[in-house]
Amino acid sequence: MKFGIDIGHNCPPDTGAVGIKSEDVLNTDVGNRVISKLRALGHEVIACKPDRSTSVTNSLFQRINTANNNRVEVFVSIHFNAFNGRANGTEVFAASDGGRRIAQPVLNEIVRLGFFNRGVKSGSHLYVLRNTRMPAILVECCFIDSPRDMNIFTSEATANAIVKGLTGQVSSAPVNVVPDEELNTDTTVIRLQRALNQLKINDANGKRLVEDNITGPATRSATVNFQNIVGLAPTGIPDTNTWDAINLILAKRIVRPNHAGGPVVRYIQSRVGAGVDGIYGPQTGAAIRTYQRQNGLLADGIVGGMTWQKLIG
Numbered sequence: 001m002k003f004g005i006d007i008g009h010n011c012p013p014d015t016g017a018v019g020i021k022s023e024d025v026l027n028t029d030v031g032n033r034v035i036s037k038l039r040a041l042g043h044e045v046i047a048c049k050p051d052r053s054t055s056v057t058n059s060l061f062q063r064i065n066t067a068n069n070n071r072v073e074v075f076v077s078i079h080f081n082a083f084n085g086r087a088n089g090t091e092v093f094a095a096s097d098g099g100r101r102i103a104q105p106v107l108n109e110i111v112r113l114g115f116f117n118r119g120v121k122s123g124s125h126l127y128v129l130r131n132t133r134m135p136a137i138l139v140e141c142c143f144i145d146s147p148r149d150m151n152i153f154t155s156e157a158t159a160n161a162i163v164k165g166l167t168g169q170v171s172s173a174p175v176n177v178v179p180d181e182e183l184n185t186d187t188t189v190i191r192l193q194r195a196l197n198q199l200k201i202n203d204a205n206g207k208r209l210v211e212d213n214i215t216g217p218a219t220r221s222a223t224v225n226f227q228n229i230v231g232l233a234p235t236g237i238p239d240t241n242t243w244d245a246i247n248l249i250l251a252k253r254i255v256r257p258n259h260a261g262g263p264v265v266r267y268i269q270s271r272v273g274a275g276v277d278g279i280y281g282p283q284t285g286a287a288i289r290t291y292q293r294q295n296g297l298l299a300d301g302i303v304g305g306m307t308w309q310k311l312i313g
Contacts, residue, residue, distance in 0.1 A: 003038055003166070004072035006048040006063050006128065007031030008079040008138075012304030014059035015254045017082035019145025024254055026155065030141060031078045033159030037171040041163070046070045048077075052298065052306060057127075064131045074102060074166065075136035077128050081143045088146040089116030090139075093123030098135030106139060106165030113161055114152045115142050181250035189213050192223070192238050195246050198312050199267070201226045229270045230263035231278060250312070255303035257285055268303055271311055 008027045009016035016023030035045050048066045053059035067075045081087070090110045092103040103120045111117045118140075123129040129136045141158050142149035164170045190213040197208050204221035220236035227234045230245045238246075245263040255264060257280050266278045274287035288307070289299040295310045303311075 001167075002044040002046065002071070002073045004046045004048045004067035004070065004075040004132075004134075005031060005035050005038070006067070006075065006077040008049075008077055010254075010305070011050050011053045011059045012254060012256075012298075012302040013300055014053055014056045015256065015302070015304070017080070017144060019082045019085075019143070020147065020150045021080075021144045022253060023080045023082065023144055025251075026080050026141070026144065026153075027078050029155040030159050030162070033155055034076070034078065034162050037159060037163045038167070040171040041167060041169055043167070046072050048075070054298065060127045061131075064128050067136075068131075068133050071134075073134055075128070075132045075134055076106075076162070076166065077136070077138040078162070079138060079140050081140045082145045083143060085145045085147075088143050088149045089118040090142055091118035091121050092140070093121050093126055093129060093138040094136070095122065095124045095126065095129040096135060099123070099129065099137050102135050102166065103137045105168075106137065106162055109161035109165040110139075110141060110158060113157050115149060181252075182247045184247050184250075187238065187243055189215050189219065192246075193219055195250060196222045196226060199226065199246070199249060200271070200312070201229070229276065230266050232263075252305070252308040252312070254305075255280065257301060268311070 010024045010028055016027060035047060038045050046066060048063045050059055050062035053062060090107060092107045094100040094103040100120055107117065107120055123138055126138055129138055139162060142153055144150065160170045190211060193209045193211045197211065201222050202208060202225065203218040207218070209218055209222055223238055223242065224234040224236045227242060232241050232245065249264055249267050253264065255268060261280060262278050265280050265284070266276050268288065269276045269284055272287040272291040274284045285301040288303060289301050292299040292307060297306050297310065
């Protein structure tokens with residue numbers, strides 16, 4: 001079968017919700033697993049998420065256009081909900097009888113993981129369901145701002161449930177998933193040196209670190225430089241707070257006005273020439289847009305995938 005798998009949002013200015021977890025991160029994790037598992041079972045998969053867009057409407061149009069032009073047989077858009085911290089559960093939207101027939105087994109499999117059953121719901125108001133020419137569903141896996149749901153949720157089990165709901169089978173093949181750097185537990189000296197080089201943090205002499213796995217004066221001074229940027233005590237010792245800041249930046253979360261602050265914003269400010277205070281204000285937005293224009297990017301002030309690629313690769 002030929003599936004169109006749409007990893008929801010992840011295309012600024014089309015970005016997902018934020019709660020206990022980030023919707024963009026979970027959409028990507030589950031979506032990549034679903035794609036890999038379907039291919040391992042012998043199905044053809046068309047990835048429908050665009051790389052960039054000029055607006056939310058343009059992002060949505062590109063997704064359905066990819067599915068329609070490739071004549072996929074089933075379209076699946078993967079999302080996560082957020083509301084008030086108390087709502088919880090799984091729901092699947094469909095806009096046709098064919099879509100509802102696909103939605104029900106997917107919902108059943110996810111609910112078996114322990115989520116509250118919110119039902120198959122009408123998705124006739126949803127752009128990607130209204131404009132696709134094949135049976136289509138939009139899966140709201142669970143609520144990212146619900147402690148109950150986040151305690152139950154795992155990406156692997158959710159991906160398996162979606163695949164089983166779609167095909168009646170589950171693939172145990174290895175899945176190629178990009179790791180979330182925020183969860184990286186590697187605190188070796190060599191990783192510290194590589195991370196500081198990736199972040200373009202030089203030593204006291206303005207030089208890149210030699211990646212020799214030795215904690216010397218250069219590595220300590222570069223660590224101090226990083227700690228000063230992100231607002232930590234400049235000890236030169238990579239403590240837990242230092243690693244948390246490094247990992248959070250390397251995770252490359254989408255940063256938007258009024259939706260972020262702290263170490264990540266301080267780091268971005270240091271790279272784009274804005275005053276470093278950890279607050280995304282008008283001056284920071286202007287500096288980010290200037291940086292984007294200088295690097296041939298859409299100057300929207302949103303630090304998404306393409307901007308992070310220019311900043312740290």
